Amino acid sequence: MKNVRLKYIKKGECRYISHLDTARAFSRAFSRSGLPLWFTEGFNTHFYMSFALALPLYMESECELADIRLIADDYDLTKIAECVNPLLPDGLKIVEEWEALTKFAGIFSAEYSAEIACEAPAATAAALNEFMSSDSISAEKKSKGKTVVQDIKPLVLSFAAKPDGEVCLCEFALRSGSESNLNPFVLLDAAADRCGFATECCDIVKLRTLGRDLTEFR
Amino acid sequence: MDKTILRRVQKPARYTGGEPNSIVKDKNAVALRYAFCFPDTYEVGMSHLGLKLLYGLMNEREDIWCERCFEPWFDMREQLKNEKLPLYALESGDSLREFDILGFTLQYELCYTNVLDMLSLADIPLYASQRGEEYPIVLGGGPCCCNPEPIADFFDAFALGEGEEVNMEICDAVIEAKKNGLSKQQLLEKLAALEGVYVPALYSVSYHENGTLSAVTPLSGAPATVKKRIISDFDSCYFPEKFVVPLTQVIHDRAVTEIMRGCVRGCRFCQAGFIYRPVRYRSHDTINRQARSLCDSCGYEEVSLTSLSTSDHPQLEPLLDDMLDWTVEQKVNISLPSLRIDNFSDELVEKTARVRKSGLTFAPEAGTQRLRDVINKNITEDEVMRSCTTAFSQGYTAVKLYFMMGLPTETDEDVLGIAQLAQKVVDLYYSLPEKPRGKSVTVSVSVSCFIPKPKTPFERCLQDTMAEFQRKQRLLIENCRSRKISLSWHDARSSFIEAVMAKGDRKVSAAIVAAWKNGAVLDGWDEGFKLENWTEAFDECGLDPAFYANRAADFDELMPWDMLDYGVSKKYLQNEYRRALKAQVTGSCHTGCDACGISAIAKGKCFEERKA
Numbered sequence: 001m002k003n004v005r006l007k008y009i010k011k012g013e014c015r016y017i018s019h020l021d022t023a024r025a026f027s028r029a030f031s032r033s034g035l036p037l038w039f040t041e042g043f044n045t046h047f048y049m050s051f052a053l054a055l056p057l058y059m060e061s062e063c064e065l066a067d068i069r070l071i072a073d074d075y076d077l078t079k080i081a082e083c084v085n086p087l088l089p090d091g092l093k094i095v096e097e098w099e100a101l102t103k104f105a106g107i108f109s110a111e112y113s114a115e116i117a118c119e120a121p122a123a124t125a126a127a128l129n130e131f132m133s134s135d136s137i138s139a140e141k142k143s144k145g146k147t148v149v150q151d152i153k154p155l156v157l158s159f160a161a162k163p164d165g166e167v168c169l170c171e172f173a174l175r176s177g178s179e180s181n182l183n184p185f186v187l188l189d190a191a192a193d194r195c196g197f198a199t200e201c202c203d204i205v206k207l208r209t210l211g212r213d214l215t216e217f218r
Numbered sequence: 219m220d221k222t223i224l225r226r227v228q229k230p231a232r233y234t235g236g237e238p239n240s241i242v243k244d245k246n247a248v249a250l251r252y253a254f255c256f257p258d259t260y261e262v263g264m265s266h267l268g269l270k271l272l273y274g275l276m277n278e279r280e281d282i283w284c285e286r287c288f289e290p291w292f293d294m295r296e297q298l299k300n301e302k303l304p305l306y307a308l309e310s311g312d313s314l315r316e317f318d319i320l321g322f323t324l325q326y327e328l329c330y331t332n333v334l335d336m337l338s339l340a341d342i343p344l345y346a347s348q349r350g351e352e353y354p355i356v357l358g359g360g361p362c363c364c365n366p367e368p369i370a371d372f373f374d375a376f377a378l379g380e381g382e383e384v385n386m387e388i389c390d391a392v393i394e395a396k397k398n399g400l401s402k403q404q405l406l407e408k409l410a411a412l413e414g415v416y417v418p419a420l421y422s423v424s425y426h427e428n429g430t431l432s433a434v435t436p437l438s439g440a441p442a443t444v445k446k447r448i449i450s451d452f453d454s455c456y457f458p459e460k461f462v463v464p465l466t467q468v469i470h471d472r473a474v475t476e477i478m479r480g481c482v483r484g485c486r487f488c489q490a491g492f493i494y495r496p497v498r499y500r501s502h503d504t505i506n507r508q509a510r511s512l513c514d515s516c517g518y519e520e521v522s523l524t525s526l527s528t529s530d531h532p533q534l535e536p537l538l539d540d541m542l543d544w545t546v547e548q549k550v551n552i553s554l555p556s557l558r559i560d561n562f563s564d565e566l567v568e569k570t571a572r573v574r575k576s577g578l579t580f581a582p583e584a585g586t587q588r589l590r591d592v593i594n595k596n597i598t599e600d601e602v603m604r605s606c607t608t609a610f611s612q613g614y615t616a617v618k619l620y621f622m623m624g625l626p627t628e629t630d631e632d633v634l635g636i637a638q639l640a641q642k643v644v645d646l647y648y649s650l651p652e653k654p655r656g657k658s659v660t661v662s663v664s665v666s667c668f669i670p671k672p673k674t675p676f677e678r679c680l681q682d683t684m685a686e687f688q689r690k691q692r693l694l695i696e697n698c699r700s701r702k703i704s705l706s707w708h709d710a711r712s713s714f715i716e717a718v719m720a721k722g723d724r725k726v727s728a729a730i731v732a733a734w735k736n737g738a739v740l741d742g743w744d745e746g747f748k749l750e751n752w753t754e755a756f757d758e759c760g761l762d763p764a765f766y767a768n769r770a771a772d773f774d775e776l777m778p779w780d781m782l783d784y785g786v787s788k789k790y791l792q793n794e795y796r797r798a799l800k801a802q803v804t805g806s807c808h809t810g811c812d813a814c815g816i817s818a819i820a821k822g823k824c825f826e827e828r829k830a
Contacts, residue, residue, distance in 0.1 A: 016230040017465045025465065028517030031548070045549060058225055087517065089238050089465055200225040 001038060002070045004077060005100035005218070011060045011205075014091035019054040022092065029087035030068070035080060038069035052104040052209070053176065056183055061206040063110075065217070067100050098218065107177035108212040109157055112184050114170040114204040118197035121163035127195035128170065132159035139190040152190070155182035168197070176209065223297040231466035232260035233294060235308030239460045239516070241277045241284070242309050249281040249393045253307045253317040253354070257324070257332035258742060260288045264462070265470035267524065268323055268360065272385055274458030282389055285309040285317075286462075289332040289740065290339075298339055305339035314340035317354045318392055321385070322373075324362035327719030328712060328741040330369050331734045337372070344731060346374050346419060351402050355392055359385070363416070364493050365672040365779035368722035368730060370418035374402075375409045378782060379446030379493075380479070382456055384414045403438075410440040414447035416782060423724055423778075429765060431723060431776040445783045448820055452479055452498035457508050460515045472520035472553065473512035475505050477537070481526040482807035483558075484814075486594045486798050487583070487625065489671035490526055492791075493784045495816040497530075497807065502537035509541060513550050521545070522553040529554070529561045530806075538569045555579070559597050562605040567612045578609050581620035584628075585635025591801040592627050594794070599639065606643050611652040616660040617643065623690050623707075624668035624682035626798060633690050636665065637697040644702045662704045665694065667713035671720050672779040673786065675794035678771040681717040683764075684710045711749045712741065717767035723778040726766070728759045787815030 010022065017025070027047045030037060039045045052065035081094040088094075118124045131137070137153045155175040162169055174182040184204050192199050211217040224230040245251060254273055256263030263269060269286065276284035285307035290298060298305060304313035314320055314336065322333055334344055337356070343349050346356065358366060359377040366376045377384045388409060395405040410417040420440035426432045436442050449455045457476075464471060480497035481490070509521045521541075525531065538552065545552055554570050559580045567578075582597055584590045590597055609617055621636050640663045647659040667687050670679040682690070687710035698705050718726065732755035740746030756763045771777065773792040780788070790813070797804060804812055 013234045013236045014465075016224055016234050018229075018231070021231065021466045024467075027519075028463065030517075031519070032514065032517040039549070057230075087238070090236060200222055 002073055002075070003100040004068050004070055004080070005098055006066050006068065006080070006094050007096040008064050008066065008092065008094045009060075009062045010055060010064055010092055011062070012091035014089060015058050015060050017089075017092075018057055019051070022055075023049065023051065025089060025092060026066070026084075029084050032087050033080075033083040035083055036070050036072040036075060038071050050104075052107060053181070055206070056185060059184070059204045059206060062095075063206060063209045063216075065104070065107075065209060067104075102211075102218060105178055106211050107209055107217050108175070108179075109173050109210045109214070110176035110206050111173045111208040111210065112171070112204055112206050114172070114184065114188070114202050116168040116170065116188075116197050116203075117166070117201040118168055120196060121166065121168040124168045124196050125161040125163045125170075128161040128168070128191055129159070131191045131194055132156060132161075132172075137187070137190055139186050141186070152182055152187060155180060156187065173210075223294070223301055223303070226297055227293045228291065229466055231464075232288070233290065233308070234465070235311070237465050238463045240286075240309055240462045241273075243277075243283040245283060245310060245312070248283045249396070250283070250319065250389055251317045252276055252282060252284040252319045252321060252389065253287050253314055254284055255287045255314070255320050255322045255333075255336055257289055257322055257329040257336060259291055259740070260464070260466075261468040263288045264464045264468040266323070266325070267474045267476060268381070270458055270461045270474075271456070272321070272381060273462065274460070275382060275386070275456050276389065278456075279386075279389075281393070283309075287314060287320075287336065289329075289336055292740070292745065295335070295339065295739070304341060305336055314354065315342055318396065319357055319389065320354045321357045321359065324358050324360040324366070324369075326742065327362060327368075327716045328747070330719060330730050331738045331741055333369065333372065334731065334734045335739045338734075344372055346372060349374075349402075355405070357388060361490065361493060362720075364489065364782060364784055365720060365722075365777075366416070366418070367423075367724050367778040368719050368726035370724055371727040373418060374406065376416045376418070377447070378414045378416055378444055379784070380449045381447070382449055384412060384447045387412050388415065407438055407440075410438075413445060416444040418724075421781070425723075425725075429725075430771075431778055433776070434778075434781045443781050443783045445819055446493070446785065448496070448785075449479075450498075450820070453500050453504055459508075459511045461512060463516050470522070471518070472522055473509055473516065473518040473550075474522045474524055475509045475512070476500070476525060477505050477523045477528060477531050477534075478525040482530060483527060483596070484594055484794070484804055484806065484812075485583070486592075486675040486794055487622065487668060487671070488526075489674050492673050492786050494526065495785055495814065496820045499531055499533070502533040502540060505537055506540045510544060513545075513548065519549065520551040520553055522555060524555060526556060527558055528556045529558045529566065535565065535569075538566070542569060559605045560601045562608060564608050564612070567608055567614075578614055578616070579618040579620065580605060582639065583620065583622050584625060584632060585621065585637070585639050586632045588801055589625060589628060589632040589635070591803050592798045593625055594798065594803055596803055596805070599642070602639065603642065603646055606646055607650065610647055610650055610654075610659070613654050615647075615654050615657045616662065618662040618664060619643070621663065621665045622668045623665055623694075624687060626668075626676055626679045627801075628682075630690070630693060633693055634697055636663065637694055637703075640698060640703045641700060644700055647702075659702050660704055661702060662706065663698070664706050664708075665691070666708040667710050669713055669717045669720055672777065673784050673791070675791045675798060677721075677777070677791065678773060678775070678795070680770040681714070681767045682710075683768055684714050687713070709744075709747070712747050714763070714767055715741070715747075715749070715752050718763045721766045721777075723766075725759075725761060729755045729761050729763075732756075732758045783819065785814075785816040785819035790814045 050067045077097040136151045139152045157173040159172040209217045276282045287307045355374045358373045359381045363376045424432045478499045480494045583595045670676045733751045736751040738751035
């Protein structure tokens with residue numbers, strides 16, 4: 001039996017599919033793939049796929065991670081993408097696979113790039129850089145039905161914005177993972193009014209998932 | 219399409235298209251663009267087998283491109299209107315305005331305002347008379363076509379009966395008309411010449427002083443009666459190998475096979491049982507093959523064997539045996555909806571529960587034997603108890619029972635009979651030594667409001683008033699005390715509107731427009747339905763809705779649907795009604811032919827003939 005880690009991308013129209021629906025799409029595709037998959041045991045057996053993180057709706061990603069289990073020890077892992085990708089919707093594709101030797105708890109941060117359509121890209125970029133350099137950033141967080149105000153500045157590891165033609169381009173890294181996680185939309189929501197843009201005009205792509213040593217998490 | 223609006227609405231994946239197995243063609247390379255319009259939300263529409271069937275069938279033709287369109291939810295409607303974006307089909311993103319045919323499936327009457335809404339959202343005039351050659355042909359199909367008069371003014375044509383063949387004939391007629399530059403009037407006349415197509419504009423209607431129909435007169439060579447279409451060779455008719463697989467959760471997301479059409483039982487309230495005659499079965503090899511092909515191509519975890527009365531299929535057991543050969547291994551659950559209480563066996567339960575247990579539902583429909591005989595639901599209390607015993611001893615701890623109230627000749631005693639029957643099922647559970655240990659039972663009782671429907675023996679009956687329904691519902695609640703009984707019922711107010719639409723004539727169309735203008739849309743949903751939208755609309759139009767819903771009519775009164783021939787004769791319906799009043803049952807077609815009349819329209823291929 002082998003634990004296999006899959007890196008998949010979620011781009012284009014697939015950004016409108018929720019995480020649960022994504023899991024369902026994988027489940028369907030895998031069940032038709034003919035791969036030697038391990039199913040959970042017990043009364044209600046189902047296909048086993050464990051996701052590192054739930055990607056928020058509307059975000060694209062080039063580095064999502066999920067584990068599956070194969071019951072054959074020496075299966076050629078490159079065959080997985082070959083079998084499964086044609087069965088997935090356009091925009092959802094497995095791009096790499098390797099034997100999983102670490103746990104998802106080791107995920108520390110993620111790098112993102114965002115494109116913000118706004119009226120005054122230069123002004124917005126300047127305002128954003130200033131906003132992100134302040135000592136604290138308060139954001140509302142809804143938890144268990146109550147809304148709490150949190151300082152999310154410690155979760156922002158880096159941020160840089162610059163104008164690019166008609167949009168404002170941002171590159172940033174945020175804490176990510178089960179220990180401590182900041183959703184980029186929450187960060188941009190906090191800045192939106194002050195910096196002259198609407199969150200719904202932000203297209204965000206998650207580029208890399210990093211471990212504690214700030215190299216790509218494997 | 220401006221994607222920003224997708225960020226402002228719930229479940230945006232409903233509006234993006236791009237699902238696996240959806241078909242994208244070059245719009246400039248096809249002769250006909252067809253938009254299959256399902257007048258309800260994506261979740262409801264994508265669960266509908268008819269859409270998948272006609273979508274697959276039409277797209278097999280290289281010269282036709284069929285796309286899908288659904289009624290948007292409230293938030294998306296607002297966005298489309300505010301941003302001045304037209305309602306679009308999912309595959310191309312093009313406005314409905316650009317299509318040659320808009321094919322609406324009319325599954326139930328409360329979707330009528332959604333039809334108007336979809337037309338309006340694409341800037342298409344609501345009335346057929348206001349649309350010239352530059353607008354799409356608006357076509358209707360589905361069960362409501364047995365009385366389409368309330369919406370006749372909005373449609374160019376209706377396809378009666380089964381759509382597989384007639385829909386293609388309509389497509390070909392429109393392609394020809396485009397090629398030869400025919401006027402709309404000429405096209406309508408060509409359509410009316412097709413068997414099974416009802417073109418409302420070619421019929422004029424007149425009324426007596428008292429509001430009842432006096433005549434329906436055909437014009438321009440249209441036939442006096444329109445006969446529904448039937449697919450005679452059901453076993454070999456088209457069935458898709460793939461379904462479009464939704465990206466988001468829908469109501470029924472599973473493989474579906476149609477194992478038979480029509481029904482032999484003749485329950486007197488049931489429109490489907492009458493309008494889909496004659497009964498035709500698919501062979502179990504065909505069904506098994508189709509089910510397997512769907513699961514292989516789409517990865518479904520459940521396959522549903524659908525029909526009006528699944529346990530009446532003569533080869534059901536061998537079919538299940540064949541299917542279990544592969545479903546257990548592939549972890550596909552078999553779902554058997556629409557089971558009859560009187561032929562529900564141990565073996566059947568055991569086979570369907572192999573992979574996963576689904577719920578069990580039975581439909582006694584009435585609480586007393588007398589009333590069950592009136593409605594010809596040939597089920598005895600013993601059979602109910604026996605089936606529940608089977609279910610409970612196989613480990614089921616929940617059963618659902620469907621009933622109706624407001625049935626013809628119903629008394630309070632019959633209503634109380636529902637509570638008593640439910641209690642008996644609860645008591646049965648606790649009396650069984652083989653019941654699941656340590657678990658309690660839940661008997662869910664769902665009671666809907668009877669709506670008299672055209673083409674049934676009860677078509678001329680009246681519906682109980684809303685006040686009467688509410689009184690009976692209270693009576694039931696007071697008498698269903700056990701915590702093990704979970705009672706739910708249907709809103710009498712929306713059932714009232716459904717009755718008006720079901721039995722209405724062309725005068726009702728003005729009220730539908732008025733109700734829609736008042737804000738009536740998505741009336742099938744609690745979030746949408748508001749009785750005031752409708753009562754105000756009827757007032758504005760000077761119509762009394764009770765004239766349609768709460769008035770009994772003689773069999774010699776001309777009804778708006780009499781010129782549409784679904785095969786079962788009026789004489790037979792009238793006779794069945796008379797028998798109902800005397801609580802006399804009529805056996806199923808299995809026990810002997812009662813000459814309902816369908817064999818004439820089915821060209822002799824009826825149950826009786828096949829038996830011989």
